[in-house]
Amino acid sequence: MRPTIITSGHAMEQTLLFDRTALAELRAAYESHDSTRLMSRRLAHAVQDMQVILDEPMSIPGQGEAGGEEHARHKLNYQHVSLASQLWLVAHDERYLDFVRRLLLGYSDIYEALPAHVSKDSNPPGKLFHQCLNEGMWLLYAADAYGNIKSELPATEREQIEQHLLRPMIDLLVVQNAHDFDVVHNHGIWSVAAAGIAGMVLEDEDLVAQALHGNARDGVSGGFLAQLDQLFSPDGYYLEGPYYHRFALRPMVLFAEALVNSGTRHDIYDYRDQIIRKAILCLQQVAFPDGRFLALNDSSKTMGLVDEGAMLGAAALLHRYQDSRLNPAVAGLIRENVQRLPLSTGCVALAGFAETASLAPMARDSQFISDGSTGDAGGLAILRAPSSRGGESMLYMAFGQHGSDPSLHSALDHGHFDGLHFGYHNGQHEVLTDYGFSRWVNIEPKFGGRYTPENRSYAKQSVAHNTPVVDETSHHGLETARACEHHGTLVCFEASDPALQVASARLNGYVPGVTLQRSLMLVTLPDIAEPLVIDLMRASSDAHHHYDYPLHFQGQLMVSEPVLHQQASPTALGEANGYQHLWKMAVSDEQPALASQAVTWLQDDHFVTARMVCSDASMLVKGFIGANDPDSNLRNEPYLMLRSQGTRQTVACVIETHGVFDEAREISRDARPQITGSRLLHDSDEVCVLELDTKDGARHRLAMAFLTAGDHEVDVAGETLKWQGWSALL
Numbered sequence: 001m002r003p004t005i006i007t008s009g010h011a012m013e014q015t016l017l018f019d020r021t022a023l024a025e026l027r028a029a030y031e032s033h034d035s036t037r038l039m040s041r042r043l044a045h046a047v048q049d050m051q052v053i054l055d056e057p058m059s060i061p062g063q064g065e066a067g068g069e070e071h072a073r074h075k076l077n078y079q080h081v082s083l084a085s086q087l088w089l090v091a092h093d094e095r096y097l098d099f100v101r102r103l104l105l106g107y108s109d110i111y112e113a114l115p116a117h118v119s120k121d122s123n124p125p126g127k128l129f130h131q132c133l134n135e136g137m138w139l140l141y142a143a144d145a146y147g148n149i150k151s152e153l154p155a156t157e158r159e160q161i162e163q164h165l166l167r168p169m170i171d172l173l174v175v176q177n178a179h180d181f182d183v184v185h186n187h188g189i190w191s192v193a194a195a196g197i198a199g200m201v202l203e204d205e206d207l208v209a210q211a212l213h214g215n216a217r218d219g220v221s222g223g224f225l226a227q228l229d230q231l232f233s234p235d236g237y238y239l240e241g242p243y244y245h246r247f248a249l250r251p252m253v254l255f256a257e258a259l260v261n262s263g264t265r266h267d268i269y270d271y272r273d274q275i276i277r278k279a280i281l282c283l284q285q286v287a288f289p290d291g292r293f294l295a296l297n298d299s300s301k302t303m304g305l306v307d308e309g310a311m312l313g314a315a316a317l318l319h320r321y322q323d324s325r326l327n328p329a330v331a332g333l334i335r336e337n338v339q340r341l342p343l344s345t346g347c348v349a350l351a352g353f354a355e356t357a358s359l360a361p362m363a364r365d366s367q368f369i370s371d372g373s374t375g376d377a378g379g380l381a382i383l384r385a386p387s388s389r390g391g392e393s394m395l396y397m398a399f400g401q402h403g404s405d406p407s408l409h410s411a412l413d414h415g416h417f418d419g420l421h422f423g424y425h426n427g428q429h430e431v432l433t434d435y436g437f438s439r440w441v442n443i444e445p446k447f448g449g450r451y452t453p454e455n456r457s458y459a460k461q462s463v464a465h466n467t468p469v470v471d472e473t474s475h476h477g478l479e480t481a482r483a484c485e486h487h488g489t490l491v492c493f494e495a496s497d498p499a500l501q502v503a504s505a506r507l508n509g510y511v512p513g514v515t516l517q518r519s520l521m522l523v524t525l526p527d528i529a530e531p532l533v534i535d536l537m538r539a540s541s542d543a544h545h546h547y548d549y550p551l552h553f554q555g556q557l558m559v560s561e562p563v564l565h566q567q568a569s570p571t572a573l574g575e576a577n578g579y580q581h582l583w584k585m586a587v588s589d590e591q592p593a594l595a596s597q598a599v600t601w602l603q604d605d606h607f608v609t610a611r612m613v614c615s616d617a618s619m620l621v622k623g624f625i626g627a628n629d630p631d632s633n634l635r636n637e638p639y640l641m642l643r644s645q646g647t648r649q650t651v652a653c654v655i656e657t658h659g660v661f662d663e664a665r666e667i668s669r670d671a672r673p674q675i676t677g678s679r680l681l682h683d684s685d686e687v688c689v690l691e692l693d694t695k696d697g698a699r700h701r702l703a704m705a706f707l708t709a710g711d712h713e714v715d716v717a718g719e720t721l722k723w724q725g726w727s728a729l730l
């Protein structure tokens with residue numbers, strides 16, 4: 001199991017995270033000083049960054065507040081020790097070697113004497129950090145850095161670092177917190193990767209086996225292989241959603257590289273039908289055209305493919321699989337910020353990809369991504385079509401498993417109560433948004449950078465999403481255990497016709513006595529510049545219910561039909577379940593059943609119109625997030641809501657992007673939509689027919705079946721309409 005590391009003087013030919021080819025390529029790029037090449041520029045930036053660090057006094061603080069200065073310094077230290085060790089391998093500059101040596105020895109002098117932090121949540125504490133998770137991250141990078149310089153140190157210093165820093169950290173992760181070491185969760189994957197890499201550096205075969213197969217050595221109850229088996233669907237979708245997917249991908253790729261380069265497990269990249277490849281590709285798919293991730297479950301609105309885990313995955317995809325199916329945004333992101341290029345095996349291939357990839361990419365294919373470890377727990381439907389400005393329009397609907405499983409770990413509770421949530425990116429902006437989490441990451445004054453109380457009282461609630469809400473309650477009563485028992489069901493997914501793409505899914509058991517079904521269409525019409533989003537949202541029940549249809553958006557409201565009457569003073573929309581955090585600013589008069597209603601807003605340099613028709617009498621509400629938020633933890637973003645009551649109900653909504661606005665040039669064009677009216681011509685339990693009027697007098701009819709494909713026939717005003725399959729443009 002001993003790592004295959006060959007040394008010649010100071011020139012290592014292979015390490016745990018760099019194979020021979022990678023090290024040779026990095027040294028060639030470093031020595032070329034070619035500022036026209038991304039890899040050379042990346043290394044030049046690394047040298048500059050490290051010079052600033054070397055010019056400062058070394059700081060090894062004690063303990064401090066979560067997210068505070070001490071936390072930040074410990075995090076910077078493991079990043080700096082990793083970078084310095086990598087530059088030592090590339091440049092053979094003794095200053096880098098000395099930095100790594102002094103920092104590791106400095107921590108070895110203090111670590112054992114530090115008490116455990118006092119935990120402020122359900123996660124076990126570390127000594128350097130408030131969460132043991134961060135301790136594992138520190139160990140992974142520090143152990144690898146130590147391995148990169150180990151052969152240059154005298155025996156006494158090696159013993160000091162190993163016995164008074166690395167071994168005590170391993171004991172904290174593996175022995176003192178054995179349960180968390182075995183947990184199948186993003187915390188667990190960091191723990192096993194850190195222990196595994198440390199075991200390789202220390203030539204501890206038993207520890208490496210424990211990291212691979214878990215404490216019980218069964219490969220099921222814990223360990224790296226269990227993580228790969230249970231956290232990802234057969235399509236590579238991660239249980240907790242994209243934000244934690246990219247976080248779990250980083251240790252997964254680093255440990256996989258170490259397993260291959262050490263000779264411990266040459267076939268790890270082929271494990272479970274190449275699940276690592278699928279996980280990398282899936283993360284590329286669940287990012288918008290601008291590279292930001294879909295904010296499903298607990299998630300940042302700004303996190304995207306520039307993340308280190310995503311970049312490491314992209315490099316591994318190119319190097320280990322010779323697969324270049326990366327998100328079109330990746331090349332531009334690297335060109336704009338070359339410091340994001342990881343120093344890893346595959347980084348030269350990733351730099352080459354970024355240099356040669358087109359910056360005017362075509363729209364990606366539509367895709368259904370399964371959820372659940374066996375792929376039978378619903379999933380994520382993504383429809384794509386070319387936008388008029390190039391690139392792609394991207395429409396998605398989420399109806400997979402809850403995203404939490406407290407039976408595994410109390411910290412595995414990042415799921416939101418958002419069945420059938422949908423969102424839309426029109427190629428320029430995210431038009432229909434997901435709030436994501438309520439958390440100000442690493443900002444110590446904001447609840448220590450942890451999740452705020454509003455994460456549960458608002459962000460997780462159904463009304464915080466573009467999802468149907470019944471009786472002002474959240475799905476499953478906001479009970480995670482109940483939510484884990486259900487997932488959505490795919491009714492149909494058809495994307496073979498670029499003019500009419502359809503995805504439909506159904507929820508049972510999310511709201512007692514109510515069946516919910518959403519059918520989304522992405523429609524390209526010859527007389528409409530941009531693809532249209534058609535949403536058919538249906539609720540069925542034997543009892544009378546209050547139904548809300550929320551739309552969360554970004555922009556300034558321009559006009560509404562009917563008029564929205566501003567309230568004399570804003571009030572909260574409700575008393576609980578997230579409604580207490582919604583300001584009610586303006587309300588329309590109630591409109592009769594089947595009335596066409598529309599709201600147009602300006603978003604940056606274009607307009608968006610949502611045109612709705614409801615099978616029951618309804619009214620529109622417009623407002624902002626942020627009521628009953630004394631600590632200002634919530635972002636004050638706008639929402640629209642169509643409110644109605646009934647038993648069985650259909651809402652048909654058409655989202656149209658249109659026009660241009662350029663304030664600097666005083667240009668406004670096509671501020672009013674092409675779609676001027678919408679009608680539900682037929683609405684039954686089996687099928688629905690929606691008719692759209694355009695400004696130039698054209699009419700388009702869209703038909704959708706809800707229960708079965710096959711032959712359909714309906715009578716509309718004396719006219720017989722026929723079609724075959726799930727949907728049709730008539």
